[in-house]
Amino acid sequence: MAEVPSHTREAQQPEKPGSGSTVVVISELxxxxxxxxxxxxxxxxxxxxxxxxxxxxxxxxxxxxxRMLVGLMRPxxxxxRIMGERIPSARIAPHIGxxxxxxxxxxxxxxxxxxxxxxxxxxxxxxxxxERIDEMLERVDLANRTNDVAGTFSGGMxxxxxxxxxxxxxxxxxxxxxxxxxxxPELRRSFWDYFAxxxxxxxxxxxxxxxxxxxxRCTRLGLMRSGALLAHDTPQELLRQSGKDNMEDAFLHxxxxxxxx
Amino acid sequence: xSLARILALANRIMxxxxxxxxxxxxxxxxxxxxxxxxxxxxxxxxxxxTLAIVRPSGTGSDTxxxxxxxxLPGKDKLNTIYINADQVDDKLKNGDADAAVIFPPNFAQxxxxxxxxxxQIKLEGSDPGVASAMRDLTESFTHQLGLALATxxxxxxxxxxxxxxxxxxxxxxxxxxxxxxxQYLHGGPQYTFNDSIAPVFxxxxxxxxIFILTSVAFLRExxxxxxxxxxxxxxxxxxxxxxxxxxxxxxxxVQSLIILLFVVFALQVHYSGNLALVFLVTALxxxxxxxxxxxxxxxxxxxxxxxxxxxxxxxxxxxLSGIFWPIAQLPGALRPISYxxxxxxxxxxxxxxxxxxxxxxxxxxQLVALLIFALAxxxxxxxxxxxxxx
Numbered sequence: 125m126a127e128v129p130s131h132t133r134e135a136q137q138p139e140k141p142g143s144g145s146t147v148v149v150i151s152e153l154x155x156x157x158x159x160x161x162x163x164x165x166x167x168x169x170x171x172x173x174x175x176x177x178x179x180x181x182x183x184x185x186x187x188x189x190x191r192m193l194v195g196l197m198r199p200x201x202x203x204x205r206i207m208g209e210r211i212p213s214a215r216i217a218p219h220i221g222x223x224x225x226x227x228x229x230x231x232x233x234x235x236x237x238x239x240x241x242x243x244x245x246x247x248x249x250x251x252x253x254x255e256r257i258d259e260m261l262e263r264v265d266l267a268n269r270t271n272d273v274a275g276t277f278s279g280g281m282x283x284x285x286x287x288x289x290x291x292x293x294x295x296x297x298x299x300x301x302x303x304x305x306x307x308x309p310e311l312r313r314s315f316w317d318y319f320a321x322x323x324x325x326x327x328x329x330x331x332x333x334x335x336x337x338x339x340x341r342c343t344r345l346g347l348m349r350s351g352a353l354l355a356h357d358t359p360q361e362l363l364r365q366s367g368k369d370n371m372e373d374a375f376l377h378x379x380x381x382x383x384x385x
Numbered sequence: 386x387s388l389a390r391i392l393a394l395a396n397r398i399m400x401x402x403x404x405x406x407x408x409x410x411x412x413x414x415x416x417x418x419x420x421x422x423x424x425x426x427x428x429x430x431x432x433x434x435t436l437a438i439v440r441p442s443g444t445g446s447d448t449x450x451x452x453x454x455x456x457l458p459g460k461d462k463l464n465t466i467y468i469n470a471d472q473v474d475d476k477l478k479n480g481d482a483d484a485a486v487i488f489p490p491n492f493a494q495x496x497x498x499x500x501x502x503x504x505q506i507k508l509e510g511s512d513p514g515v516a517s518a519m520r521d522l523t524e525s526f527t528h529q530l531g532l533a534l535a536t537x538x539x540x541x542x543x544x545x546x547x548x549x550x551x552x553x554x555x556x557x558x559x560x561x562x563x564x565x566x567x568q569y570l571h572g573g574p575q576y577t578f579n580d581s582i583a584p585v586f587x588x589x590x591x592x593x594x595i596f597i598l599t600s601v602a603f604l605r606e607x608x609x610x611x612x613x614x615x616x617x618x619x620x621x622x623x624x625x626x627x628x629x630x631x632x633x634x635x636x637x638x639v640q641s642l643i644i645l646l647f648v649v650f651a652l653q654v655h656y657s658g659n660l661a662l663v664f665l666v667t668a669l670x671x672x673x674x675x676x677x678x679x680x681x682x683x684x685x686x687x688x689x690x691x692x693x694x695x696x697x698x699x700x701x702x703x704x705l706s707g708i709f710w711p712i713a714q715l716p717g718a719l720r721p722i723s724y725x726x727x728x729x730x731x732x733x734x735x736x737x738x739x740x741x742x743x744x745x746x747x748x749x750x751q752l753v754a755l756l757i758f759a760l761a762x763x764x765x766x767x768x769x770x771x772x773x774x775x
Contacts, residue, residue: 195617196613196616217617217618220617224614227610230609246619289614290614
């Protein structure tokens, strides 16, 4: 049977069993910065309760795509729908959690104060707030540093606090831009264990990374290069389609296919 | 110790400075601008004051009038206007005159018939420097007039014709009229230059520090990346601006209170007005200052670049907002600039409240101006925040 590169298939991918409805639908998305076409006619869907990995080298457009998904950047053309709402939409904001590459934290506030601020602007108050903050700090292993000023934290600790802040308000869609950069292997594994747990609770995660070993832990993957989507399927499918036995080779296979077209 | 290493470091520093155009402008161009401004203000600021005179009426007044005209300094040193007795307070209040000398009706008659009339000097008083100068001027003028009239009287009693002999007793004797203790519309003889500066400090410090605080805080939001988190959250942009305003206004008000208490009790500055109005002016000024801080911080990548804005934001206002040199006396070319500066109106309002016991009615114009400034700054800051989304 002749192989057909994934990006020429239709936008609507076959449903993974038990994944429910789609959360994000991206159609014909284009982002142009002057001469540079940062996102080139992207079509993609993301299903509820999955961890969708955006894999690709630096400059492939992963961050640009995520920024457009959270509404920080407007598309040149094309449409994004999250939970049925056309983006940008103010109604979506309470349901989205966002973690940037820069650890966006208030370094002059303590871990707890940082989280209190985000709880307050997301409307989580009182006893619920207190319990949630304790729970999240426990989960990212910062419970013993609750009242320490964030500026004194190490890089990894800041990363953990940043993740906690992104998820504290029970978002149903979390967009995490390279959450594991500069994070040690033990912590990386615990992050991915946490993502799997969130998925089982019905929370959808879109995560970008250029660690191909993390790709195997994603429900589905989007391989990106130069603003275009090379392939868009489960890790197993991608390995099968490319006839390779590891993600790195599979990625290079799809990349070379793109160059041919 | 290695000269080569020292020079390597010096060389690197020089390269960094040369690449930073704004720092170069700060070092070379800003001092020239500041000096030019200071030069223009100092050399061209006129200080011709206005004296209002209520002329004596009744028979014999012509002689006195001529004397008055001759004794007063010329137009280039003093501006003189002639008014009626019932206009005195109005002219002083609206600034048309800095002082008044009031001769009673039938003054001439009373002088020549030994009835010893009283001449009243009235000073506006809210600018102690001007008040003191005008007091000296009017007292010396009336004194000279007294001497001249005493001589005339002596001539009269001796019989007409010929110049009157000026005897020691004429000059050293009592004046043919009394000069009453000068009245002050505002302030008083005990008021000094410090008293007119103190209200201004409240406005200047609150404006300046809140501006710096806001622009640095907002810059940090951007450089720490937290502004993105905030923009992705349900917090709307108007809420962001209001949050910043509320956060800083409390500190601005407490600061005003502390400065006021210090100025009144520790520095013993004289003060007559309504504290609530002082707070109102400070609060309006703070709103403008916060938004100016947000707006200008978008043009800065780091705290040093914010520091570079200080000569522009504070320096110009120190010269042109009427702190040391009254606006009306500034050179004409610079005056339009004064009218767009928020501190011009804040200083005016604060001095009005603290030195002239102004009520909200009298400072309503300045309050409206501060409100307009605040709204203009809110517009600018919301425009820049919109640009955060590419």
